[in-house]
Structure formats: C-alpha cells, structure tokens
Amino acid sequence: MKWLTILGATGSIGASVADVVLRHKDRFAVHALVGHRNVQRMLELARSLRPVRVVMTDPEAVPALRGHIPAGVQVDAGMEAAIAAASDAKVDIVIAAMVGAAGLPAALAAVEAGKRVGLANKECLVTAGRIFMQTAAAHGAEVVPVDSEHAAVHQCLAGHARESVSRIILTASGGPFRNRDPKTLASVTPEEAVAHPNWDMGAKISVDSATMMNKALELIEARWLFAVPPEKLSALIHPQSIIHGMVEYVDGSIMAQLAEPDMRGPVAYALQMEPRLVSGIPFLDLAARGRFDFQRIDEERFPAMRLVRRVLGGQDSMAIAFNAANEVANRAFLARRIAFTAIVRIVEEVVEATEDVSVAGLDEVWSRDRECRRLAEERIQAHGG
Numbered sequence: 001m002k003w004l005t006i007l008g009a010t011g012s013i014g015a016s017v018a019d020v021v022l023r024h025k026d027r028f029a030v031h032a033l034v035g036h037r038n039v040q041r042m043l044e045l046a047r048s049l050r051p052v053r054v055v056m057t058d059p060e061a062v063p064a065l066r067g068h069i070p071a072g073v074q075v076d077a078g079m080e081a082a083i084a085a086a087s088d089a090k091v092d093i094v095i096a097a098m099v100g101a102a103g104l105p106a107a108l109a110a111v112e113a114g115k116r117v118g119l120a121n122k123e124c125l126v127t128a129g130r131i132f133m134q135t136a137a138a139h140g141a142e143v144v145p146v147d148s149e150h151a152a153v154h155q156c157l158a159g160h161a162r163e164s165v166s167r168i169i170l171t172a173s174g175g176p177f178r179n180r181d182p183k184t185l186a187s188v189t190p191e192e193a194v195a196h197p198n199w200d201m202g203a204k205i206s207v208d209s210a211t212m213m214n215k216a217l218e219l220i221e222a223r224w225l226f227a228v229p230p231e232k233l234s235a236l237i238h239p240q241s242i243i244h245g246m247v248e249y250v251d252g253s254i255m256a257q258l259a260e261p262d263m264r265g266p267v268a269y270a271l272q273m274e275p276r277l278v279s280g281i282p283f284l285d286l287a288a289r290g291r292f293d294f295q296r297i298d299e300e301r302f303p304a305m306r307l308v309r310r311v312l313g314g315q316d317s318m319a320i321a322f323n324a325a326n327e328v329a330n331r332a333f334l335a336r337r338i339a340f341t342a343i344v345r346i347v348e349e350v351v352e353a354t355e356d357v358s359v360a361g362l363d364e365v366w367s368r369d370r371e372c373r374r375l376a377e378e379r380i381q382a383h384g385g
C-alpha cells in the first residue's frame with residue numbers, strides 16, 4: 001500500500017487523482033487531502049477517499065468543514081499544516097497540484113523529505129526550477145511530471161541516452177483562439193477564454209492556454225525537469241491534443257506519446273509507472289480519429305512564445321518575473337479588470353523592468369516574486385484595471 005498526500009485536492013487535477021485512486025484502493029491510501037477554500041468539494045472527497053487528515057490552507061475555510069467531516073478525520077489549517085502533510089514520514093507519494101507559485105513551499109517540502117512527487121504545479125518549477133531540482137537530487141526525491149506534455153516526454157526519454165536527444169517537442173492545442181481574428185482578441189471575455197476545446201481544466205491554466213502562456217511556462221518547466229538547454233526545446237500546434245509530447249533523436253527518429261486528452265493518464269503514470277495502471281481514460285480509436293494536424297506557432301498571435309525565448313535566454317530573475325506577472329495579470333483578466341490582450345503585454349512590461357540576474361536562494365526568490373507582483377499590479381492600473 002502506498003500512502004498519498006494530494007496538494008490541491010479540491011481542483012481539477014485533484015479530481016483526476018481521486019478518480020484514479022478510487023480505481024486502485026488496494027494499492028493507494030490517502031494520508032492527507034489539501035485544499036485552499038472549497039469546503040463543499042473537500043467534504044465530498046473526504047467521504048469518498050477517507051483520508052487520515054484534511055488541510056485547508058485558508059484558515060477561514062475550516063469552521064465550515066468541522067462538524068461535517070467524517071468522524072476520525074483530523075482537520076488542520078494553514079500552509080504549515082500542508083507542508084507537514086507533504087513531508088509526513090508515512091507518506092510515499094505527494095501529488096503537487098496547487099495552482100501558482102503558492103504551491104512551491106509544500107512541493108519543496110515533499111522533495112526535501114525525499115518523496116516521489118507527481119508534479120502538476122508548473123509554476124513552482126518556473127519560479128524556482130534550479131533550487132527545486134537541486135533539492136530533489138540532494139534528497140533522493142523522484143520528480144515525475146503530471147503535466148501531460150512533460151509526462152509524454154518523460155515516457156519518450158525512457159531507456160534512451162541523453163546525448164542522443166536532439167530536440168524536445170511539446171505540443172499545444174492552440175487553445176480557443178487558434179483561428180480567431182487577432183483584431184477581435186481585445187474583446188474576449190473570461191467565459192470565452194476558459195472554454196478550452198480539448199481539456200477541462202481550472203480557470204487559471206485555461207486562460208494560460210488561451211494566451212499560450214501555458215506553453216511558454218511549460219518550456220521553462222521542461223528545461224528544469226529534463227535538464228536540457230533552451231535551444232533543444234520547441235513547441236508545435238497540434239489541434240487534436242492526441243500527441244502530447246515528442247522527443248527527436250540525433251538519428252532523425254521521433255518518439256511520441258499518444259492518448260486521449262484526459263489527465264487521468266498522466267496521473268496514473270505518476271502514481272505508478274510500471275506495471276501501468278488502468279487509468280479510466282478511453283482507448284484511442286486511431287481510425288475514427290483519421291488524421292493529425294500540425295502547425296507552427298504564430299508569435300504575432302501568441303506573443304508569449306516570443307517573450308519566453310528571451311526569458312529562457314536570461315537568468316533566474318527573468319522566469320520569476322514572467323511567472324509572477326502572469327499570475328497577477330491572469331487573475332486581473334478573470335476579474336474583468338483588464339483586456340485579454342493586456343495579459344501578455346503586462347508580463348512583457350514586468351520582464352522588461354526586471355534586472356536579469358541569477359538568484360541564490362529561496363528568500364531571494366520570494367522577495368523578487370513579491371516585487372514583480374507589485375510591479376504587475378502597477379501596470380494593471382496603468383492599463384485601466
């Protein structure tokens with residue numbers, strides 16, 4: 001029996017994890033479920049998954065939980081309790097699926113405790129990738145990507161020598177605005193932006209997919225996860241979202257991983273690579289699918305992809321600025337404070353205003369992150385938000 005802590009249990013990835021775990025009750029048991037403030041969802045999960053403890057990182061959510069939680073389940077509040085749940089000696093696997101850099105302390109605690117970490121929370125690798133992967137190596141923690149593209153690449157790399165790799169290729173669906181007239185993008189609503197054609201995801205990542213910030217963040221994530229230089233990283237539009245990622249080798253072959261777009265696949269892989277677990281996703285009917293299409297990414301339509309090259313060519317402070325400004329601008333768009341097209345513009349302005357330097361430790365990560373968030377808020381106001 002493997003014991004799990006699920007960080008971000010109340011979110012969309014959390015739902016995929018719950019689904020896979022419930023199919024394999026003989027293999028996995030839940031030590032802790034960690035949510036932020038969605039009490040209703042936490043109650044449902046606590047009833048079905050029967051954890052030892054639940055944690056709400058927002059203490060104000062706890063009173064509504066008490067009295068309804070199944071008897072015997074311990075209830076805790078705050079990020080410190082989430083960190084304790086991620087590093088508890090009984091826990092074998094931690095799924096890191098909080099949204100944003102807020103997920104970094106608990107995910108980092110899991111790698112410091114030498115856990116196997118199924119990492120969905122890409123923002124923590126963008127913000128502190130070097131520190132995160134060095135900490136994992138120092139403590140013997142295994143980091144397995146839950147992001148579908150990176151899970152695909154992880155599978156395509158298995159059994160191959162690293163020097164044989166010529167290129168890592170992440171696929172992108174192109175999001176809801178792949179074919180929309182760019183002149184109309186300024187008036188896009190949050191409802192239109194979160195309506196992803198292929199994936200059902202949380203609001204933040206759905207908007208990131210629409211701006212292509214998601215793919216940009218994923219290139220930075222791949223750099224750290226797979227320890228490859230930026231020039232070996234690329235992305236390609238594949239509207240069907242069936243091929244999730246590819247690795248091109250020096251002999252001209254490309255290995256690709258294919259599956260229906262359903263996060264239970266990468267979740268099952270992160271929980272147990274071999275033998276593979278039944279994940280619940282439907283088998284792929286290639287004849288019914290008929291064709292796969294590919295398209296280069298238009299950087300005029302998706303300026304985030306131009307900007308990320310600059311960030312990848314720069315030092316740590318650039319990626320911190322890129323992520324922090326995006327989190328703030330993404331939220332401002334969802335709150336209808338700024339136009340869709342202002343998101344990447346604000347990220348670019350914050351990156352431009354940031355000194356390009358390497359960052360030594362976590363304290364400096366957080367102080368730079370805070371400063372970039374402040375700057376982004378200033379830019380939002382300048383854009384009328």
Ligand SMILES: NC(=O)c1ccc[n+]([C@@H]2O[C@H](COP(=O)([O-])OP(=O)(O)OC[C@H]3O[C@@H](n4cnc5c(N)ncnc54)[C@H](OP(=O)(O)O)[C@@H]3O)[C@@H](O)[C@H]2O)c1
Nearest residue numbers: 008010011012013035036037038098099102120121201202
């Ligand atoms: N969804 C996908 O298909 C997908 C695919 C690849 C990667 N990812 C990555 O996985 C992560 C989660 O995505 P998601 O789509 O599952 O997001 P989501 O549905 O919005 O869920 C986010 C989770 O994080 C919690 N949370 C929110 N703010 C928090 C805070 N300040 N501190 C601690 N916890 C907080 C939420 O708690 P409450 O709901 O209880 O407030 C919820 O459990 C993101 O990094 C995303 O980029 C997602």
